[in-house]
Amino acid sequence: MFSFLKKSAPDAQPEAAAAAAPSWRERLFQGLARTRAQWGGKLKSIFSRGKVDDELLEELETLLLTSDVGIEATTHLLDELKKAAKRDRLETPEAIQQALSDALYAILAPLEQALDVSTHKPYVIMIAGVNGAGKTTSIGKLAKYFQSQGKSVLLAAGDTFRAAAREQLQTWGERNNVTVIAQESGDPAAVIFDAISAAKARGIDVVLADTAGRLPTQLHLMDEIAKVRRVIQKIEPDGPHETLLVLDANIGQNALQQVKAFDKAINVTGLVVTKLDGTAKGGVVAAIARQCPKPIRFIGVGEQIDDLRPFSARDFVDALFDQ
Ligand SMILES: Nc1nc2c(ncn2[C@@H]2O[C@H](COP(=O)(O)OP(=O)(O)OP(=O)(O)O)[C@@H](O)[C@H]2O)c(=O)[nH]1
Numbered sequence: 001m002f003s004f005l006k007k008s009a010p011d012a013q014p015e016a017a018a019a020a021a022p023s024w025r026e027r028l029f030q031g032l033a034r035t036r037a038q039w040g041g042k043l044k045s046i047f048s049r050g051k052v053d054d055e056l057l058e059e060l061e062t063l064l065l066t067s068d069v070g071i072e073a074t075t076h077l078l079d080e081l082k083k084a085a086k087r088d089r090l091e092t093p094e095a096i097q098q099a100l101s102d103a104l105y106a107i108l109a110p111l112e113q114a115l116d117v118s119t120h121k122p123y124v125i126m127i128a129g130v131n132g133a134g135k136t137t138s139i140g141k142l143a144k145y146f147q148s149q150g151k152s153v154l155l156a157a158g159d160t161f162r163a164a165a166r167e168q169l170q171t172w173g174e175r176n177n178v179t180v181i182a183q184e185s186g187d188p189a190a191v192i193f194d195a196i197s198a199a200k201a202r203g204i205d206v207v208l209a210d211t212a213g214r215l216p217t218q219l220h221l222m223d224e225i226a227k228v229r230r231v232i233q234k235i236e237p238d239g240p241h242e243t244l245l246v247l248d249a250n251i252g253q254n255a256l257q258q259v260k261a262f263d264k265a266i267n268v269t270g271l272v273v274t275k276l277d278g279t280a281k282g283g284v285v286a287a288i289a290r291q292c293p294k295p296i297r298f299i300g301v302g303e304q305i306d307d308l309r310p311f312s313a314r315d316f317v318d319a320l321f322d323q
């Protein structure tokens, strides 16, 4: 049993949710092992000085910057630590770590905004991102997640670019026992339009629309996805109700440029951060929080269907610091 399981959050959740919580916390904890290994060992030696002096601040700054926390979040965290040191006389390694962990939690907490899909029916979610970020896999996982919340789901195979994309989504559809709307045509907007019509006719709660991977530098493809969004609005004037940008955590600081570029093209309303299990760059979420804040709706910590859940700042910080 992991130590963190014993010390679960004091603001206990309702019992039903708590029963399911440990396995996710366990997966999250395992998923962040690489980031923690990078930070944990070094933090311990930095904090072992037992006082917040210039040398500690310098070493901590280097560690945060090399962990993809980014310059703005790093400066902010160091300032908060200095303030806490003055105010609370931090004199033990544990107290210093606690102060840093509190400051990081304060940065991340505003990004924790659960997605409420009950405001529209169907609730249309468009998923975008660069090639291989984890869009289609995340849709498969989200289909299961929303079904577990009692919602009916329909998938739209809007990646008409890559040959195997439709089959990949269809496999996720079968696994979840949900309908996938696909077409032979090469027009993503038409497929998604059709899917929304079908969802309306069938009284479906949530439409998850896949799109092809694209780089922010491929301007014609950025125009294309902006058009997909406009076509959705023809059938759903308030839609898409959520535009999710999927970010592979491995890209580190490049995430900032991706958020800005996709936001400009399609008005990103939320993020999915994937592959946190395969990287030591988990600190990038702090950079996002300070430099281009968008709600982190979900995080992915593995390839399995249950390896994606709503973002919890508390759980995330606890898993990073092993507390
Ligand atoms: N380890 C790990 N792998 C993931 C995660 N999410 C997705 N993957 C893997 O990343 C690879 C790419 O995932 P896809 O879902 O196909 O990515 P995509 O964004 O749809 O890719 P394109 O459609 O080609 O742009 C697959 O091998 C997934 O299993 C995650 O959270 N952790």
Ligand SMILES: [Mg+2]
Pocket: 135, 136, 137, 159, 165, 210, 211, 213
């Ligand atoms: Mg895909």
